[in-house]
Amino acid sequence: PYDTFAIDLQRQQQERNRQVAELVVKDLNDFGICVVDNFLGQKGDQVLADVKKLQQSGVFQDGQLVVSRNETATVRGDKITWVEGTETVCQNIGDLISNMDTVLMHCGDRLGKYHINGRTKAMVACYPGHGTGYVKHVDNPNGDGRCITCIYYLNKNWDPSVGGTLRITPDGCSGVANIEPIFDRLIFFWSDRRNPHQVMPSYSRRYAITVWYFDAEERAMARRRLKQGGRLLEATNPKETSVPLNLKK
Numbered sequence: 001p002y003d004t005f006a007i008d009l010q011r012q013q014q015e016r017n018r019q020v021a022e023l024v025v026k027d028l029n030d031f032g033i034c035v036v037d038n039f040l041g042q043k044g045d046q047v048l049a050d051v052k053k054l055q056q057s058g059v060f061q062d063g064q065l066v067v068s069r070n071e072t073a074t075v076r077g078d079k080i081t082w083v084e085g086t087e088t089v090c091q092n093i094g095d096l097i098s099n100m101d102t103v104l105m106h107c108g109d110r111l112g113k114y115h116i117n118g119r120t121k122a123m124v125a126c127y128p129g130h131g132t133g134y135v136k137h138v139d140n141p142n143g144d145g146r147c148i149t150c151i152y153y154l155n156k157n158w159d160p161s162v163g164g165t166l167r168i169t170p171d172g173c174s175g176v177a178n179i180e181p182i183f184d185r186l187i188f189f190w191s192d193r194r195n196p197h198q199v200m201p202s203y204s205r206r207y208a209i210t211v212w213y214f215d216a217e218e219r220a221m222a223r224r225r226l227k228q229g230g231r232l233l234e235a236t237n238p239k240e241t242s243v244p245l246n247l248k249k
């Protein structure tokens, strides 16, 4: 039967994606950070269900010991897995990702000087809640091509007293942004040194799905460096999605 209800939901989401794009353009250019609530509405529950299925299937690996340049090991407490969103158990995660892509499409070339032409796969992360977090870091300190970090949070009835706050200390500002990882919240921030950030120790299980978008030019430069024997940050190298991102309107 012609499912008018499903069609109507999709139409509502398309309208929501346009609305969100306008917020992203304004806030990213003004503050370098954008926080959007109620991105998917009810659909968020299905994304959470996919994440829990993934977790039950045991694909999450322990957070890597990410050894930074000065060889001090910064231990991350998150467990992660990478998904394209086309895998059978990830259809709803796939829908989330395509809605993120649609938002970026509607932003067009209005995000700083960037021209976005690709992204990583989606990183599904779970901080297990034994007081682990993630020390202060910059996602892309050395021009690996990632220009925007996009995180979707899945934590129902989140109680800020359990920690797990994302704390961004924007470079050049005196302010600090404390962002609670609440359910159906979508955030964007510049991935480079403008936004050092940390995940405060979390005492409750904390789920998030992250995608990093590539700037065409910076990514091409990073690939050239790789060819000349440089190191492409492992966070991006094997994780670049094989799906060409078509952001044409």
Ligand SMILES: COc1ccc2cc(-c3cnc(C(=O)NCC(=O)O)c(O)c3)ccc2c1
Binding pocket: 064, 066, 076, 078, 080, 123, 125, 134, 139, 151, 165, 166, 181, 197, 198, 199, 208, 234, 235
């Ligand atoms: C070896 O390859 C890898 C694979 C995955 C990697 C993931 C991260 C990462 C970066 N940032 C965050 C974060 O800021 N989360 C903020 C939040 O959840 O609110 C996070 O959870 C994880 C860094 C390096 C990686 C290297």
Ligand SMILES: [Mn+2]
Binding pocket: 137, 138, 139, 197
């Ligand atoms: Mn980060």
